[in-house]
Amino acid sequence: MDSFYIVLFGALAIGATYMEYSNHRKSATTESKLFNFSSSFLTFRNNYIVVYSLMMAGDWLQGPYVYALYSYYGYSKGDIGRLFIAGFGSSLIVGTFVGSLADKVGRKKIALVYCATYIASCVTKHWSNYHVLMLGRFFGGIATSLLFSVFESWLVAEHFSRGFEASWLGSTFSKAVFYGNGLVAIAAGVLANYLVRDMDFGPVAPFDAAIVFLTLGAGLITFTWNENHGDKTENNQQTFSASFQVAVDEIRNDTKIFLLGCMQALFEGAMYTFVFLWTPALAPTNEDIPHGFIFSTMMVACMLGSAYAGRLLAEEHKPEVYMKSVFGVSAAAMIVPVLAPFLLGSMALGNPRGLTVSGFGQLLAFCVFEMCVGMFWPSFMQMRSKYVPEEHRSTIINIFRIPLNLFVCTILYNVDAFETSSLFFMCFAFLVGAMLCMIKFENMTTVNAIV
Structure with a gap:
């Protein structure tokens, strides 16, 4: 493995470890003096973190090799783009419907549906x-x-039903x-790399x-x-369409909820487009x-x-201020x-079939983006817990994903018509909009707030 990968990985790992260790020491003091977390809350929090980590492991293990697998099977960039469109399209149509049902039929049941649909996708x-x-x-898009x-909605509802303080949510989110x-994403990437390249599976x-x-999970x-x-009241007798309309009305009548939806759609639109783009960006001529x-x-x-966001939230900095x-x-x-x-050209770094100077510069930028x-x-989970009403939380969050999926489907449908750099510029425009x-x-939401 080339030394610059190790240096970059090590520098980031040391920074993240130091930040989390510092947060742990600070939070231990803060929790004992200010929050006085109960043992029941810590058990609840740890259970959720374990379940959430297992769910994310199932997702992250697939990330590094989705594009690579389709390419391995011999499909072109356009063919792969259409496969991605199917995923985002099913998330747009079926996923929105199924996710919104969680508010009515139960978040636990729909969490199990997530497991079943993602397993089917993997098979x-x-x-x-x-x-x-x-x-x-199609199954992956629903998942x-x-x-x-669903998992965020279950957590928020269960947190308050057990009588825990609202201020404790930030600890669980971070x-x-x-x-x-x-950590799980890192381990998943290393495990995926080991299974594919070292074990040759x-x-x-x-x-x-x-x-x-x-x-x-x-x-x-x-x-x-x-x-x-x-x-939980007589509204539970509403039909799905009526409940969905209530959620739409809440978004339309509350500008803060509407802006949250816009920011989520724009940021995640850029993020999911990036998921498709990073492989061809770093290996434009199929570099190894x-x-x-x-x-x-x-x-x-x-x-x-x-980890840095966890520190900001623990110090009671407002995400409404620092997220810009x-x-x-x-x-x-x-x-x-x-x-x-x-600016950087196509000169190779070390291995002539490996990452170029331009690719390394882009990798550094991608790491900055991933920090964001x-x-x-x-930060967004914290804001949603504050501004999105509990009664229709899953429905509203899934409505937020409708424009996101439209953005990404439109981009991927036209992927062959655009250079990779043009698609990155669209991501830039989305983020400026956010x-x-x-x-x-x-x-x-704030007056004279100072970070």
Whole structure:
């Protein structure tokens, strides 16, 4: 393995470890003096973090080799783009419907649906048939909608039903993201790389490993989680369409909820487009790059971001204030792939078939972007817990994902018509839009706030 990968990985890992260790020492003092967490809360929090981490392991194991697997089966960039469209399209249509049902039929039940649909998606990766792979993307799209709505909704409802303090939620969010989106993602990338490159099991092996973690998570949910709902009064008798309309009206009538939805759609639209783009950006002529290790390096950066967000939240900095800077930095990171090929050229670094100088510059920018992703998740979860009403939380979060999926489907449908740099510029524009929405949101929710 080339030394610059190790140096980059090590530097980010040291930073993330130091930040989390510092946070742990500070939070231990803060929790004992200010929060006085009960043992029942710590047990509850740890259970959720374990389950969330298993769910994320099932997702992260697939990340480094989705594009690579389709390419291994001989499909072109356009073919792969259409497979991604199927996933985002099913998330847009079916995922929104299924996720929204969680408020009515129960968040635990729909969490188990997530496990089942994602396992089904992984199983289909054993076939190179395009239609079977398309079916797998259909299941995967549904699962993605559930992952980023149902688990958060279950946590918030269960947290308050047990009588825990609202201020304690930030602790659970930041630690869940640190472990589930950080440590687990890193381990998943290393494991995926080991299974494919060292054990030579082929690019389908990470998907089989994902099935194991999803099955373990489903077992924990079945035996340790209570059921909870959003609708608890006579509104629970409403039809799905009526409940959905109520959620739409809440978004339309509350500008803060509407702006939260815009920011989520714009940021995640850029993020999911980036998931498709990072492989061809770093290996434009099929250079031999260690996908799993590069993925793990970016996840270390994500973990560093979540650790820093955890510190800000623990010190009671308002995400309503600092998130505009996060969006601004992420936009700057996405402009680098547009400029790097012209400024840095195509000279190789070390291995002539490995990463180029331009690719290394882009990798650094991608790590900065992933740091912003790590800050985004706990900060946005905290804001949603404050501004999104409990009764229709899953429904509203999934409605937020409708424009996100439309954005990504439109981009991927036209992927052959655009250069990779043009698509990165679109991501840059999305992130600038998110920053402008955040500035307006800050003006509506804070007065003379100072980070």
